[in-house]
Amino acid sequence: MIAFIDDHRGAHGVEPICKVLPIAPSTYHDHVAKRADPEKLSSRAKRDPDAEA
Numbered sequence: 001m002i003a004f005i006d007d008h009r010g011a012h013g014v015e016p017i018c019k020v021l022p023i024a025p026s027t028y029h030d031h032v033a034k035r036a037d038p039e040k041l042s043s044r045a046k047r048d049p050d051a052e053a
Contacts (some may be wrong), residue, residue, distance in 0.1 A: 021052050 005017050005028055018025045034040045 002028060 001021055001023050004021075005014060008017060011040075015025050018028060018053055034045075038046070
């Protein structure tokens, strides 16, 4: 879902897409923030090599 929003947010915006998908805009923005700054990840996510932001 995150990839879909990334691909279409320029044309439609995050909030309108989230209204029709089962994801809160805050969840999307939190994911993007953690992807941009891995220091925002939880301690467990930092230790787990398979963890996704």
